[in-house]
Amino acid sequence: MPKIVDHDARRAELAAAVWRLASRQGLDAVTMRAVAAEAGWSTGALAHYFADKEELLVFAFETVADRVGRRIVEAAGHARDPLEILRTQLVEGLPIDVERRAEVRVWFAFLGLAETRPRLAQAGRNAYRLWRDRIAKTLAAGQRQGLVDDAIDPEREAAALIALVDGLAIQATFEPRALTAERQVELLDERLARLTLASAR
Amino acid sequence: MPKIVDHDARRAELAAAVWRLASRQGLDAVTMRAVAAEAGWSTGALAHYFADKEELLVFAFETVADRVGRRIVEAAGHARDPLEILRTQLVEGLPIDVERRAEVRVWFAFLGLAETRPRLAQAGRNAYRLWRDRIAKTLAAGQRQGLVDDAIDPEREAAALIALVDGLAIQATFEPRALTAERQVELLDERLARLTLASAR
Numbered sequence: 001m002p003k004i005v006d007h008d009a010r011r012a013e014l015a016a017a018v019w020r021l022a023s024r025q026g027l028d029a030v031t032m033r034a035v036a037a038e039a040g041w042s043t044g045a046l047a048h049y050f051a052d053k054e055e056l057l058v059f060a061f062e063t064v065a066d067r068v069g070r071r072i073v074e075a076a077g078h079a080r081d082p083l084e085i086l087r088t089q090l091v092e093g094l095p096i097d098v099e100r101r102a103e104v105r106v107w108f109a110f111l112g113l114a115e116t117r118p119r120l121a122q123a124g125r126n127a128y129r130l131w132r133d134r135i136a137k138t139l140a141a142g143q144r145q146g147l148v149d150d151a152i153d154p155e156r157e158a159a160a161l162i163a164l165v166d167g168l169a170i171q172a173t174f175e176p177r178a179l180t181a182e183r184q185v186e187l188l189d190e191r192l193a194r195l196t197l198a199s200a201r
Numbered sequence: 202m203p204k205i206v207d208h209d210a211r212r213a214e215l216a217a218a219v220w221r222l223a224s225r226q227g228l229d230a231v232t233m234r235a236v237a238a239e240a241g242w243s244t245g246a247l248a249h250y251f252a253d254k255e256e257l258l259v260f261a262f263e264t265v266a267d268r269v270g271r272r273i274v275e276a277a278g279h280a281r282d283p284l285e286i287l288r289t290q291l292v293e294g295l296p297i298d299v300e301r302r303a304e305v306r307v308w309f310a311f312l313g314l315a316e317t318r319p320r321l322a323q324a325g326r327n328a329y330r331l332w333r334d335r336i337a338k339t340l341a342a343g344q345r346q347g348l349v350d351d352a353i354d355p356e357r358e359a360a361a362l363i364a365l366v367d368g369l370a371i372q373a374t375f376e377p378r379a380l381t382a383e384r385q386v387e388l389l390d391e392r393l394a395r396l397t398l399a400s401a402r
Binding site for chain 2: 025026027028105106108109110111112113114115116121124125127128129132156159160162163164165166167168170171173174175178179183187190191194
């Protein structure tokens with residue numbers, strides 16, 4: 001392999017192949033052989049990037065986390081009001097369209113696999129910590145601007161809000177008819193309304 | 202095979218073997234061959250019960266759902282107050298001890314597998330519907346006794362409460378230190394307190 005290979009470009013290529021496989025056929029389908037075939041590489045070339053299946057799965061997980069993370073940062077960039085940013089940081093985790101539904105399915109599939117794979121569990125831990133930190137910071141900003149009840153503990157509240165989003169995502173995945181995109185967002189909005197309501201009590 | 206075989210007893214034996222495998226090694230380990238070995242059966246005898254891997258997975262899922270369901274019914278049987286019953290119906294879904302942690306891990310692993318397996322997805326749908334119906338009924342009973350705010354829509358609220366529990370379960374699985382058993386129950390209790398607080402507003 002020549003030294004001028006653009007490793008970032010190649011990793012992006014691989015990430016796209018992994019995502020296509022996972023979203024189409026589930027994580028079962030993410031094997032060294034299948035990813036190599038999907039990317040049009042040899043398995044030998046792939047082995048250059050990933051020592052084993054677990055490394056490949058960690059990469060796949062980070063690919064999904066990056067997709068969601070990038071969208072959050074982008075959407076939040078358009079907003080100024082902390083409550084609006086907060087809403088964006090949470091809505092992006094809900095399976096409200098085809099793309100997000102695929103992400104959510106794949107995301108939770110990792111949880112099951114992480115059970116027996118420490119590095120994957122670590123990647124999951126990092127992703128949740130990052131999400132929680134971002135939301136806690138937005139809540140604190142909301143408090144400084146008098147938009148969020150001072151009695152709320154930002155970190156605790158962040159955990160509860162993420163829990164609601166993850167939980168809605170699971171039910172919506174199993175029962176898309178009972179929990180439509182509209183209903184998911186309504187339930188989140190009801191919850192968010194309480195952040196300010198509490199101070200009005 | 203003699204006709205006097207007790208099929209219920211044999212299925213219970215299999216359920217125990219499936220649970221041991223899944224809780225110890227994850228759903229990856231639940232294969233026809235491994236389950237047969239764990240139960241001390243031949244794969245031929247197992248094939249008598251399950252036509253394929255998907256049927257085996259549906260059985261494994263129902264085994265976990267039954268464990269949780271039975272515990273809920275049992276615990277709720279000791280309580281009289283609808284709010285106490287409601288709390289039980291939700292706490293049993295939280296990973297607050299070793300046994301429940303294993304159940305939660307396995308439960309979410311099914312979500313990923315259900316992605317590409319319609320019968321497993323159906324079993325998941327049924328389990329959530331049952332859980333939601335039970336909770337909605339308890340909320341309605343609470344309303345009849347004046348313990349739960351009348352403005353609350355029981356089915357909607359049930360979906361939101363289950364979402365919180367599932368979401369707490371996920372974060373606790375990835376970050377057991379950030380979301381201890383105590384913190385999980387506290388966050389649930391704070392949420393439950395609002396069911397009555399709303400009417401006091």
